[in-house]
Amino acid sequence: MADQENVRSGLPLGWEVRRSNTKNLPYYFHPQTKDSRWEPPAGTDPDKLKEYMASHHSSKGISAANFSVPGKIRCAHLLVKHRDSRRPASWRESKITRSVQEARTAIEEHEKNIQTGNVTLPELATTESDCSSARKGGDLGFFGKGDMQKEFEDAAFQLEPGQMSGIVSTASGLHLIQRLE
Structure with a gap:
Protein backbone atom coordinates (compact mmCIF):
# COMPACT_ATOMS: atom_id res chain seq x y z
CA MET A 1 0.00 0.00 0.00
CA ALA A 2 2.75 2.47 0.95
CA ASP A 3 4.62 1.57 -2.25
CA GLN A 4 1.54 2.45 -4.33
CA GLU A 5 1.23 5.74 -2.45
CA ASN A 6 4.89 6.56 -3.26
CA VAL A 7 4.27 5.85 -6.94
CA ARG A 8 1.26 8.22 -6.94
CA SER A 9 2.92 10.96 -4.87
CA GLY A 10 6.32 10.88 -6.57
CA LEU A 11 8.07 10.72 -3.17
CA PRO A 12 11.05 8.39 -2.64
CA LEU A 13 10.29 5.00 -1.07
CA GLY A 14 9.34 5.25 2.59
CA TRP A 15 8.31 8.92 2.51
CA GLU A 16 4.72 10.04 2.98
CA VAL A 17 2.76 13.26 3.12
CA ARG A 18 1.19 14.07 6.48
CA ARG A 19 -0.70 17.08 7.76
CA SER A 20 0.57 19.17 10.68
CA ASN A 21 -1.90 19.39 13.56
CA THR A 22 -0.60 22.77 14.67
CA LYS A 23 -0.23 24.50 11.29
CA ASN A 24 -2.76 22.44 9.31
CA GLN A 32 11.34 4.47 9.75
CA THR A 33 13.89 7.26 10.21
CA LYS A 34 11.46 9.68 11.92
CA ASP A 35 12.76 12.38 9.57
CA SER A 36 10.24 15.16 8.88
CA ARG A 37 10.55 18.25 6.72
CA TRP A 38 8.50 20.96 5.04
CA GLU A 39 10.32 20.65 1.71
CA PRO A 40 10.15 17.48 -0.45
CA PRO A 41 13.05 15.05 0.10
CA ALA A 42 15.77 14.50 -2.52
CA GLY A 43 14.70 12.13 -5.24
CA SER A 55 -5.69 16.31 -5.72
CA HIS A 56 -5.03 15.43 -2.07
CA HIS A 57 -3.85 18.56 -0.25
CA SER A 58 -5.14 21.60 -2.15
CA SER A 59 -7.29 24.02 -0.23
CA LYS A 60 -10.46 25.18 -1.97
CA GLY A 61 -9.67 28.67 -0.84
CA ILE A 62 -7.96 30.04 2.21
CA SER A 63 -9.75 29.65 5.50
CA ALA A 64 -8.83 32.92 7.12
CA ALA A 65 -9.02 33.56 10.80
CA ASN A 66 -11.66 36.19 11.43
CA PHE A 67 -9.45 38.89 12.85
CA SER A 68 -7.36 41.75 11.59
CA VAL A 69 -4.13 43.41 12.64
CA PRO A 70 -4.15 47.22 12.75
CA GLY A 71 -1.94 48.76 10.03
CA LYS A 72 -1.34 45.41 8.38
CA ILE A 73 -2.96 43.53 5.53
CA ARG A 74 -3.03 39.85 4.66
CA CYS A 75 -2.38 38.61 1.14
CA ALA A 76 -1.80 35.45 -0.83
CA HIS A 77 0.29 35.40 -3.97
CA LEU A 78 1.41 33.21 -6.80
CA LEU A 79 5.05 33.71 -7.81
CA VAL A 80 6.60 32.68 -11.12
CA LYS A 81 10.37 33.02 -11.02
CA HIS A 82 12.70 33.29 -14.01
CA ARG A 83 16.43 32.88 -14.50
CA ASP A 84 17.01 36.58 -13.72
CA SER A 85 15.17 36.39 -10.37
CA ARG A 86 17.31 37.19 -7.34
CA ARG A 87 17.17 33.51 -6.31
CA PRO A 88 16.37 31.40 -9.40
CA ALA A 89 15.40 28.24 -7.47
CA SER A 90 12.28 27.02 -5.69
CA TRP A 91 10.65 24.04 -4.00
CA ARG A 92 9.50 23.00 -7.48
CA GLU A 93 12.79 23.42 -9.38
CA SER A 94 16.34 23.45 -8.02
CA LYS A 95 17.48 25.64 -10.94
CA ILE A 96 15.01 27.85 -12.78
CA THR A 97 16.04 28.41 -16.38
CA ARG A 98 12.92 29.99 -17.92
CA SER A 99 13.28 33.45 -19.45
CA VAL A 100 11.39 36.50 -18.23
CA GLN A 101 9.11 36.19 -21.27
CA GLU A 102 8.43 32.50 -20.54
CA ALA A 103 7.59 33.43 -16.94
CA ARG A 104 5.28 36.21 -18.19
CA THR A 105 3.49 33.78 -20.52
CA ALA A 106 3.02 31.31 -17.64
CA ILE A 107 1.67 33.89 -15.20
CA GLU A 108 -0.63 35.39 -17.85
CA GLU A 109 -2.12 31.91 -18.29
CA HIS A 110 -2.56 31.57 -14.52
CA GLU A 111 -4.20 35.01 -14.39
CA LYS A 112 -6.62 34.04 -17.17
CA ASN A 113 -7.56 30.78 -15.41
CA ILE A 114 -8.26 32.62 -12.16
CA ALA A 125 -0.54 28.72 -5.84
CA THR A 126 -0.47 25.32 -4.09
CA THR A 127 0.95 23.64 -7.20
CA GLU A 128 2.30 26.46 -9.40
CA SER A 129 3.89 29.08 -7.13
CA ASP A 130 7.68 29.19 -6.86
CA CYS A 131 7.38 30.57 -3.31
CA SER A 132 7.48 28.31 -0.27
CA SER A 133 4.14 29.89 0.73
CA ALA A 134 2.65 27.52 -1.90
CA ARG A 135 2.04 24.95 0.85
CA LYS A 136 -0.29 27.51 2.44
CA GLY A 137 -2.11 28.36 -0.77
CA GLY A 138 0.22 31.34 -1.23
CA ALA A 155 0.34 46.80 -5.39
CA ALA A 156 -0.89 44.93 -2.30
CA PHE A 157 -1.87 48.03 -0.33
CA GLN A 158 -3.94 49.32 -3.29
CA LEU A 159 -6.15 46.22 -3.25
CA GLU A 160 -9.45 45.85 -1.44
CA PRO A 161 -10.12 42.58 0.43
CA GLY A 162 -10.94 39.86 -2.12
CA GLN A 163 -9.42 41.80 -5.02
CA MET A 164 -6.55 40.44 -7.14
CA SER A 165 -3.77 42.50 -8.68
CA GLY A 166 -2.54 42.39 -12.21
CA ILE A 167 0.95 41.02 -12.80
CA VAL A 168 3.51 42.62 -10.47
CA SER A 169 7.23 42.42 -11.23
CA THR A 170 9.79 42.40 -8.40
CA ALA A 171 13.38 41.20 -8.00
CA SER A 172 11.88 37.86 -6.92
CA GLY A 173 9.93 37.33 -10.15
CA LEU A 174 6.37 37.88 -11.36
CA HIS A 175 3.45 37.83 -8.91
CA LEU A 176 -0.32 37.76 -8.80
CA ILE A 177 -1.45 39.10 -5.43
CA GLN A 178 -4.82 38.62 -3.77
CA ARG A 179 -5.72 40.70 -0.74
CA LEU A 180 -7.33 38.51 1.90
CA GLU A 181 -7.82 41.00 4.75
Missing part, protein backbone atom coordinates in the same frame (compact mmCIF):
# COMPACT_ATOMS: atom_id res chain seq x y z
CA LEU A 25 -0.19 22.21 6.49
CA PRO A 26 1.17 19.20 4.61
CA TYR A 27 4.70 18.03 5.43
CA TYR A 28 6.91 15.10 4.45
CA PHE A 29 7.64 12.27 6.90
CA HIS A 30 9.68 9.05 6.83
CA PRO A 31 8.27 6.75 9.57
CA THR A 44 11.10 13.37 -5.39
CA ASP A 45 9.43 13.42 -8.83
CA PRO A 46 8.20 17.05 -8.93
CA ASP A 47 5.54 16.45 -11.60
CA LYS A 48 3.94 13.53 -9.75
CA LEU A 49 4.15 15.40 -6.42
CA LYS A 50 2.48 18.45 -7.98
CA GLU A 51 -0.41 16.35 -9.27
CA TYR A 52 -0.71 14.44 -5.98
CA MET A 53 -0.71 17.62 -3.86
CA ALA A 54 -3.31 19.25 -6.11
CA GLN A 115 -10.27 35.37 -13.87
CA THR A 116 -12.45 32.85 -15.72
CA GLY A 117 -13.24 31.09 -12.44
CA ASN A 118 -11.61 27.79 -13.45
CA VAL A 119 -9.47 27.87 -10.30
CA THR A 120 -8.79 30.15 -7.33
CA LEU A 121 -5.46 31.81 -6.66
CA PRO A 122 -4.89 29.69 -3.51
CA GLU A 123 -5.60 26.46 -5.42
CA LEU A 124 -3.22 27.42 -8.21
CA ASP A 139 -0.85 32.91 2.09
CA LEU A 140 1.85 35.32 3.28
CA GLY A 141 0.08 36.18 6.52
CA PHE A 142 -0.16 39.74 7.82
CA PHE A 143 2.42 42.34 6.84
CA GLY A 144 2.78 46.10 7.12
CA LYS A 145 4.46 48.89 5.21
CA GLY A 146 8.18 48.23 4.80
CA ASP A 147 7.89 44.44 5.21
CA MET A 148 7.83 43.52 1.50
CA GLN A 149 9.60 44.60 -1.67
CA LYS A 150 8.34 48.06 -2.69
CA GLU A 151 6.63 46.99 -5.93
CA PHE A 152 4.84 44.15 -4.15
CA GLU A 153 3.83 46.33 -1.22
CA ASP A 154 2.58 49.18 -3.43
Whole structure:
Protein backbone atom coordinates (compact mmCIF):
# COMPACT_ATOMS: atom_id res chain seq x y z
CA MET A 1 0.00 0.00 0.00
CA ALA A 2 2.75 2.47 0.95
CA ASP A 3 4.62 1.57 -2.25
CA GLN A 4 1.54 2.45 -4.33
CA GLU A 5 1.23 5.74 -2.45
CA ASN A 6 4.89 6.56 -3.26
CA VAL A 7 4.27 5.85 -6.94
CA ARG A 8 1.26 8.22 -6.94
CA SER A 9 2.92 10.96 -4.87
CA GLY A 10 6.32 10.88 -6.57
CA LEU A 11 8.07 10.72 -3.17
CA PRO A 12 11.05 8.39 -2.64
CA LEU A 13 10.29 5.00 -1.07
CA GLY A 14 9.34 5.25 2.59
CA TRP A 15 8.31 8.92 2.51
CA GLU A 16 4.72 10.04 2.98
CA VAL A 17 2.76 13.26 3.12
CA ARG A 18 1.19 14.07 6.48
CA ARG A 19 -0.70 17.08 7.76
CA SER A 20 0.57 19.17 10.68
CA ASN A 21 -1.90 19.39 13.56
CA THR A 22 -0.60 22.77 14.67
CA LYS A 23 -0.23 24.50 11.29
CA ASN A 24 -2.76 22.44 9.31
CA LEU A 25 -0.19 22.21 6.49
CA PRO A 26 1.17 19.20 4.61
CA TYR A 27 4.70 18.03 5.43
CA TYR A 28 6.91 15.10 4.45
CA PHE A 29 7.64 12.27 6.90
CA HIS A 30 9.68 9.05 6.83
CA PRO A 31 8.27 6.75 9.57
CA GLN A 32 11.34 4.47 9.75
CA THR A 33 13.89 7.26 10.21
CA LYS A 34 11.46 9.68 11.92
CA ASP A 35 12.76 12.38 9.57
CA SER A 36 10.24 15.16 8.88
CA ARG A 37 10.55 18.25 6.72
CA TRP A 38 8.50 20.96 5.04
CA GLU A 39 10.32 20.65 1.71
CA PRO A 40 10.15 17.48 -0.45
CA PRO A 41 13.05 15.05 0.10
CA ALA A 42 15.77 14.50 -2.52
CA GLY A 43 14.70 12.13 -5.24
CA THR A 44 11.10 13.37 -5.39
CA ASP A 45 9.43 13.42 -8.83
CA PRO A 46 8.20 17.05 -8.93
CA ASP A 47 5.54 16.45 -11.60
CA LYS A 48 3.94 13.53 -9.75
CA LEU A 49 4.15 15.40 -6.42
CA LYS A 50 2.48 18.45 -7.98
CA GLU A 51 -0.41 16.35 -9.27
CA TYR A 52 -0.71 14.44 -5.98
CA MET A 53 -0.71 17.62 -3.86
CA ALA A 54 -3.31 19.25 -6.11
CA SER A 55 -5.69 16.31 -5.72
CA HIS A 56 -5.03 15.43 -2.07
CA HIS A 57 -3.85 18.56 -0.25
CA SER A 58 -5.14 21.60 -2.15
CA SER A 59 -7.29 24.02 -0.23
CA LYS A 60 -10.46 25.18 -1.97
CA GLY A 61 -9.67 28.67 -0.84
CA ILE A 62 -7.96 30.04 2.21
CA SER A 63 -9.75 29.65 5.50
CA ALA A 64 -8.83 32.92 7.12
CA ALA A 65 -9.02 33.56 10.80
CA ASN A 66 -11.66 36.19 11.43
CA PHE A 67 -9.45 38.89 12.85
CA SER A 68 -7.36 41.75 11.59
CA VAL A 69 -4.13 43.41 12.64
CA PRO A 70 -4.15 47.22 12.75
CA GLY A 71 -1.94 48.76 10.03
CA LYS A 72 -1.34 45.41 8.38
CA ILE A 73 -2.96 43.53 5.53
CA ARG A 74 -3.03 39.85 4.66
CA CYS A 75 -2.38 38.61 1.14
CA ALA A 76 -1.80 35.45 -0.83
CA HIS A 77 0.29 35.40 -3.97
CA LEU A 78 1.41 33.21 -6.80
CA LEU A 79 5.05 33.71 -7.81
CA VAL A 80 6.60 32.68 -11.12
CA LYS A 81 10.37 33.02 -11.02
CA HIS A 82 12.70 33.29 -14.01
CA ARG A 83 16.43 32.88 -14.50
CA ASP A 84 17.01 36.58 -13.72
CA SER A 85 15.17 36.39 -10.37
CA ARG A 86 17.31 37.19 -7.34
CA ARG A 87 17.17 33.51 -6.31
CA PRO A 88 16.37 31.40 -9.40
CA ALA A 89 15.40 28.24 -7.47
CA SER A 90 12.28 27.02 -5.69
CA TRP A 91 10.65 24.04 -4.00
CA ARG A 92 9.50 23.00 -7.48
CA GLU A 93 12.79 23.42 -9.38
CA SER A 94 16.34 23.45 -8.02
CA LYS A 95 17.48 25.64 -10.94
CA ILE A 96 15.01 27.85 -12.78
CA THR A 97 16.04 28.41 -16.38
CA ARG A 98 12.92 29.99 -17.92
CA SER A 99 13.28 33.45 -19.45
CA VAL A 100 11.39 36.50 -18.23
CA GLN A 101 9.11 36.19 -21.27
CA GLU A 102 8.43 32.50 -20.54
CA ALA A 103 7.59 33.43 -16.94
CA ARG A 104 5.28 36.21 -18.19
CA THR A 105 3.49 33.78 -20.52
CA ALA A 106 3.02 31.31 -17.64
CA ILE A 107 1.67 33.89 -15.20
CA GLU A 108 -0.63 35.39 -17.85
CA GLU A 109 -2.12 31.91 -18.29
CA HIS A 110 -2.56 31.57 -14.52
CA GLU A 111 -4.20 35.01 -14.39
CA LYS A 112 -6.62 34.04 -17.17
CA ASN A 113 -7.56 30.78 -15.41
CA ILE A 114 -8.26 32.62 -12.16
CA GLN A 115 -10.27 35.37 -13.87
CA THR A 116 -12.45 32.85 -15.72
CA GLY A 117 -13.24 31.09 -12.44
CA ASN A 118 -11.61 27.79 -13.45
CA VAL A 119 -9.47 27.87 -10.30
CA THR A 120 -8.79 30.15 -7.33
CA LEU A 121 -5.46 31.81 -6.66
CA PRO A 122 -4.89 29.69 -3.51
CA GLU A 123 -5.60 26.46 -5.42
CA LEU A 124 -3.22 27.42 -8.21
CA ALA A 125 -0.54 28.72 -5.84
CA THR A 126 -0.47 25.32 -4.09
CA THR A 127 0.95 23.64 -7.20
CA GLU A 128 2.30 26.46 -9.40
CA SER A 129 3.89 29.08 -7.13
CA ASP A 130 7.68 29.19 -6.86
CA CYS A 131 7.38 30.57 -3.31
CA SER A 132 7.48 28.31 -0.27
CA SER A 133 4.14 29.89 0.73
CA ALA A 134 2.65 27.52 -1.90
CA ARG A 135 2.04 24.95 0.85
CA LYS A 136 -0.29 27.51 2.44
CA GLY A 137 -2.11 28.36 -0.77
CA GLY A 138 0.22 31.34 -1.23
CA ASP A 139 -0.85 32.91 2.09
CA LEU A 140 1.85 35.32 3.28
CA GLY A 141 0.08 36.18 6.52
CA PHE A 142 -0.16 39.74 7.82
CA PHE A 143 2.42 42.34 6.84
CA GLY A 144 2.78 46.10 7.12
CA LYS A 145 4.46 48.89 5.21
CA GLY A 146 8.18 48.23 4.80
CA ASP A 147 7.89 44.44 5.21
CA MET A 148 7.83 43.52 1.50
CA GLN A 149 9.60 44.60 -1.67
CA LYS A 150 8.34 48.06 -2.69
CA GLU A 151 6.63 46.99 -5.93
CA PHE A 152 4.84 44.15 -4.15
CA GLU A 153 3.83 46.33 -1.22
CA ASP A 154 2.58 49.18 -3.43
CA ALA A 155 0.34 46.80 -5.39
CA ALA A 156 -0.89 44.93 -2.30
CA PHE A 157 -1.87 48.03 -0.33
CA GLN A 158 -3.94 49.32 -3.29
CA LEU A 159 -6.15 46.22 -3.25
CA GLU A 160 -9.45 45.85 -1.44
CA PRO A 161 -10.12 42.58 0.43
CA GLY A 162 -10.94 39.86 -2.12
CA GLN A 163 -9.42 41.80 -5.02
CA MET A 164 -6.55 40.44 -7.14
CA SER A 165 -3.77 42.50 -8.68
CA GLY A 166 -2.54 42.39 -12.21
CA ILE A 167 0.95 41.02 -12.80
CA VAL A 168 3.51 42.62 -10.47
CA SER A 169 7.23 42.42 -11.23
CA THR A 170 9.79 42.40 -8.40
CA ALA A 171 13.38 41.20 -8.00
CA SER A 172 11.88 37.86 -6.92
CA GLY A 173 9.93 37.33 -10.15
CA LEU A 174 6.37 37.88 -11.36
CA HIS A 175 3.45 37.83 -8.91
CA LEU A 176 -0.32 37.76 -8.80
CA ILE A 177 -1.45 39.10 -5.43
CA GLN A 178 -4.82 38.62 -3.77
CA ARG A 179 -5.72 40.70 -0.74
CA LEU A 180 -7.33 38.51 1.90
CA GLU A 181 -7.82 41.00 4.75
